[in-house]
Amino acid sequence: MDKNFGGVIPEKPALPAVFRDLEDLVLQSGWTKGLERSVVDHVLGSMHERYVPTGGFVAQSGAPVQDWIGVISGLAKMSVTTSDGRLSTLIGAPPGTWFGEGSLIKSEARRYDVVALRPTRIALMPARIFEWLRETSIPFNHYLQHLLNERLAQFVGLLKSQRLQGTDERVAHCLATLFDSPLFQEPYFLEVNQEEVGLLANVSRQRANLALKRLEELSLIRVEFGGLVVLDMAGLKSFGREPS
DNA sequence: ACATTAAATTCGA
């Protein structure tokens, strides 16, 4: 039974754009730029896809690394657990993220837990194919350099915001770095509850709530039940550092 | 920590 509220339709937030399947992800990823179509097809043929339910492991710390991993849809978090404590720092992996190349290059065991925050589909590229691309493709190597550089910048930025900015700024910064993907067009909904935001930004849930409301005041986001809508990603990114 | 509200699930017809 649907009701008509005088033509006023409650607006549904747009869902984030997400990759359709493995092939869609690969074809749209930066590293296929400059690769021969035949090479891409060969690589595609070697890859497979895996579904990970909420709370499931995408990758486990200590496990041998067999694949380079890309996120097709859903959302995962990478967490580093300290040897003794349960204190873990978190990094988000939205669709389009590729990770694990560090351990692949050094051929060591995984150093992070990667856990699905919601039902997630991942793409797996076997280590041998990854190696083969590194050995034979300059464009692929250029992409890896770009990726590593980006990640370094992300870490530096994170460290900076943790050290010399207030809580609201940290929360804004975390949201921006974790969920900034060129695929996402504002406004888009993020299914992340306030407790998780707190974990990501290293603040209590209560404080995260205050920070989110503040960001809502500024029309950068809209707070909803069980998540939030990003209205202005650029604003989130620059929040807390006006002067150049 | 507590009160409130949204959503999900169960239950009875």
Added chain:
DNA sequence: TCGAATTTAATGT
């Protein structure tokens, strides 16, 4: 299969 009742999860203060 519908909707009211109950339980669970998330929010706001």
